[in-house]
Amino acid sequence: MANRYWIGGTNTWDLTNTAVWSDTSGGSGGASVPTASDNVFFDQAGTYTISTDATNEVSCYNLTVSTGTYTFSTTGSTIGIYGSVTLHSTTTYSKNINMRGSDSRTLTTNGATTTVGLFFNAATVTLGSSIVANNYGTHNSGSFDTAGYSISISSFSPGSTSGITVNWRNSAVTIRSSGSVLVSTSTTFGPMLADPTSTITFTAPVTYSITISFTNTTQLITIPKINAGTSGGTLAFALPANNVVYDLQCASTSARTFQFNNNNAKFANFNLSGQSGNLFTVKSITAGTAVTVTKPGTWYMGANSTNVSNNTNLTFTAGGGIDYLSVRDITGSALPTGNFLPFM
Numbered sequence: 001m002a003n004r005y006w007i008g009g010t011n012t013w014d015l016t017n018t019a020v021w022s023d024t025s026g027g028s029g030g031a032s033v034p035t036a037s038d039n040v041f042f043d044q045a046g047t048y049t050i051s052t053d054a055t056n057e058v059s060c061y062n063l064t065v066s067t068g069t070y071t072f073s074t075t076g077s078t079i080g081i082y083g084s085v086t087l088h089s090t091t092t093y094s095k096n097i098n099m100r101g102s103d104s105r106t107l108t109t110n111g112a113t114t115t116v117g118l119f120f121n122a123a124t125v126t127l128g129s130s131i132v133a134n135n136y137g138t139h140n141s142g143s144f145d146t147a148g149y150s151i152s153i154s155s156f157s158p159g160s161t162s163g164i165t166v167n168w169r170n171s172a173v174t175i176r177s178s179g180s181v182l183v184s185t186s187t188t189f190g191p192m193l194a195d196p197t198s199t200i201t202f203t204a205p206v207t208y209s210i211t212i213s214f215t216n217t218t219q220l221i222t223i224p225k226i227n228a229g230t231s232g233g234t235l236a237f238a239l240p241a242n243n244v245v246y247d248l249q250c251a252s253t254s255a256r257t258f259q260f261n262n263n264n265a266k267f268a269n270f271n272l273s274g275q276s277g278n279l280f281t282v283k284s285i286t287a288g289t290a291v292t293v294t295k296p297g298t299w300y301m302g303a304n305s306t307n308v309s310n311n312t313n314l315t316f317t318a319g320g321g322i323d324y325l326s327v328r329d330i331t332g333s334a335l336p337t338g339n340f341l342p343f344m
Helices: none
Strands: 003-006 011-013 039-042 047-052 058-060 063-065 069-072 079-081 097-099 104-108 118-120 124-127 135-139 143-145 151-153 165-167 172-175 179-184 199-202 208-214 221-223 225-227 233-238 243-245 256-260 280-284 291-295 339-343
Touching: 097 104
Parallel strands: 003 039, 011 047, 039 063, 047 069, 058 079, 079 097, 097 118, 104 124, 118 135, 124 143, 143 165, 151 172, 172 199, 179 208, 199 225, 208 233, 221 243, 233 256, 256 280
Antiparallel strands: 291 339
């Protein structure tokens, strides 16, 4: 393992140019191009743009940006990083973050601009700071741990071959896009873990539909406390049998629909509160076909709620639509057998 320092200013990182690399900070060029076992440092004051080889992925072990204003442009190939990533707050990293290898490492952006995709093929990736990224894409092995830091992504879809562990800890997770944005189609995905204090917020700015969908898996799928956002639209759940959602809340002042696509949604807490003229609707995916939603404790239907059809174990107190459901006994432990709420 060797250390390589970028001294090339604005230039291209490719597989042959040694003039841009030194074996000491600020030293003379001529050091060999870094490999997957070499540490790379960008530590010169100034403003620089780094492109990469037009066709071949370049690589390093740890990648560290410690000062200066570096922009890693979209021009050229990706950078395969086999160790940890540490960026400076003034960095703009416009390439996808590709973390490779098989050992444990950290991803620390320190507030750098990283509106890029996350692609992991590593034993353990742990956040070392909060991060804003594009999609969470392919993760072929190992685990991802937010370590309590906030993470903002457009979507979470780790790929059909992902047999990985994801732990949201007690992090604030933000998902910015609409459609199928919290999804795994892998039967080996999981476990996905979360603490009772972790949250997930959907923030698409216009009327939209959100789908949370996981293929049936034997692994535990735990989804953080959900804040459905402040816009109108539909939030749909399609979950495997081994799941628990810590909470469902919504701050919307417009009408919302909460749709259940199968029988497996289990909640530790369920809190929805609509408004007169903008009631919340809770339903199954198909009219006339019941699905069962489970939680501990009793269900309460608010003053403006109506039993539209075929619901059981519910007490209604008049009104025009389901607008409020509440149970106050979050425990953070495994769900006991609860009451059933078949929506039709």
